[in-house]
Amino acid sequence: MGRTLLIVVVALALIVVGRIVAPVKLGTITLAAEVVGRPGGFPLTNTIIAGWLSTLVVLFLFWRGTTGQQLVPRGIQNFAEYVAEFVLGLCESVAGVQRGRQFFPLVATIFLFVITSNWMGLLPGYNSIVVRESPAAAEPATPAKPEAAKPAGTAATAPATAEVEEIPLFRAASTDLNTTLAIALTSVIATQIVGLRALGGNYISKFINFRGPIDFYVGILELIAELAKIISFTFRLFGNVFAGEVLLAVIVFLIPWGAALPFYGLELFVGFIQAFVFAILTLVFMTLATTAHEHGDDAHAHQASHH
Numbered sequence: 001m002g003r004t005l006l007i008v009v010v011a012l013a014l015i016v017v018g019r020i021v022a023p024v025k026l027g028t029i030t031l032a033a034e035v036v037g038r039p040g041g042f043p044l045t046n047t048i049i050a051g052w053l054s055t056l057v058v059l060f061l062f063w064r065g066t067t068g069q070q071l072v073p074r075g076i077q078n079f080a081e082y083v084a085e086f087v088l089g090l091c092e093s094v095a096g097v098q099r100g101r102q103f104f105p106l107v108a109t110i111f112l113f114v115i116t117s118n119w120m121g122l123l124p125g126y127n128s129i130v131v132r133e134s135p136a137a138a139e140p141a142t143p144a145k146p147e148a149a150k151p152a153g154t155a156a157t158a159p160a161t162a163e164v165e166e167i168p169l170f171r172a173a174s175t176d177l178n179t180t181l182a183i184a185l186t187s188v189i190a191t192q193i194v195g196l197r198a199l200g201g202n203y204i205s206k207f208i209n210f211r212g213p214i215d216f217y218v219g220i221l222e223l224i225a226e227l228a229k230i231i232s233f234t235f236r237l238f239g240n241v242f243a244g245e246v247l248l249a250v251i252v253f254l255i256p257w258g259a260a261l262p263f264y265g266l267e268l269f270v271g272f273i274q275a276f277v278f279a280i281l282t283l284v285f286m287t288l289a290t291t292a293h294e295h296g297d298d299a300h301a302h303q304a305s306h307h
Contacts (some may be wrong), residue, residue, distance in 0.1 A: 028080040029246055031294055033176045034167040046168050047176035050126070054173060087111055090280070093136050095287040103286050108182060111279035114174060118271030122264055122280075127249065130166040143157025174241040177234065186231035187282040188226060195289030204291070229285065233278065240274050255283055 022111045033045035065080025073081050087108045120126065120200035173179045193201040207223045209215040251260045 027239070029249065031177070031242070035176070036167055036169060046171040046178060047173045049115065050120065050170045051173035051176075051179060053170070054113060054120055057120065058112050058116050073172075073263065078113070083112070086106070087279070091283055094280070094283050095290075099287065099290060103140050103194075103283055106281045106286075107279050110187065110214060110282055111275050114183070114278055115272055115275035117179075118172040118275060119268065121170075121241070121245060122248075124272070126170045126172065126224055127168050127245075154188045172241055172245060174237055175245055177238050180234045180238040181230070183237070183278070184230045187233060187278070187285070188229050191282070191285045191289050192226070194286050198290035233281070237274050237278060242269055244270055 033047040034050070035043045036046050037044045061076060062080050065076045067079055088100070088104050091104045091107055094100065095103055159240075195206075199206075204221075207219045207226075209219040248260055248263055248267065251263055
């Protein structure tokens with residue numbers, strides 16, 4: 001009891017001292033990504049910039065890791081080979097050697113992009129580097145309306161000064177629902193393509209089956225399940241990463257001194273888990289989409305051997 005009371009008192013003291021000595025401004029928390037510019041009329045958001053940056057980091061690391069390779073890997077080459085072997089071993093253990101190597105490029109791309117995006121969102125500067133923009137400047141210009149005639153001697157009212165808004169230049173790409181939806185669509189569509197290539201027309205009968213009312217009903221449920229994967233993938237990744245950023249922002253606002261460090265460790269773990277879950281579920285769904293084809297081939301071969 002005494003130790004718990006001491007922890008509470010110390011936490012409250014840190015909150016008070018931190019708010020007085022090193023106050024931190026709590027920025028506006030918005031679900032939608034903020035527009036930082038409009039080059040050519042295109043709304044460029046901070047999550048788009050962060051997504052491009054994450055992609056460049058992944059490409060640079062593996063470009064450096066595969067340039068001037070040595071027999072005994074060191075440095076970036078050692079890191080690149082370790083990551084590639086980890087994901088490849090995971091694919092082969094779940095889907096087998098042949099299909100695992102076939103699924104490896106997509107699974108590795110999803111895993112590397114998501115984990116890089118999640119972890120880079122924890123770097124200093126992602127929320128502190130801001131651009132200043134007037135709300136009026138961000139809105140499209142509207143035609144000016146003619147003002148009504150004013151009585152003589154009426155003083156003109158000075159226009160109100162628009163408040164300048166501070167927008168973070170970077171924001172983790174996974175905190176944008178559009179990004180997570182795009183990755184989810186890529187995963188589910190790729191699964192359908194793999195299933196069609198493996199089963200052909202038989203794969204379509206999984207969803208559209210008129211052999212009986214029960215088969216037809218099961219096909220509808222399978223179709224709903226495929227659509228549910230998109231929703232599940234999208235909101236699981238978005239919700240976990242966005243909630244983590246909000247948690248860190250609130251903790252730093254309340255206690256600016258080092259109290260957020262344990263939460264940063266927690267978010268590093270969550271970022272890895274979310275990338276791993278997204279990649280492994282994609283791998284499992286692609287494996288299941290081709291498993292029935294192999295069983296059909298085995299049954300056909302077994303029947304042919306008896307004849």
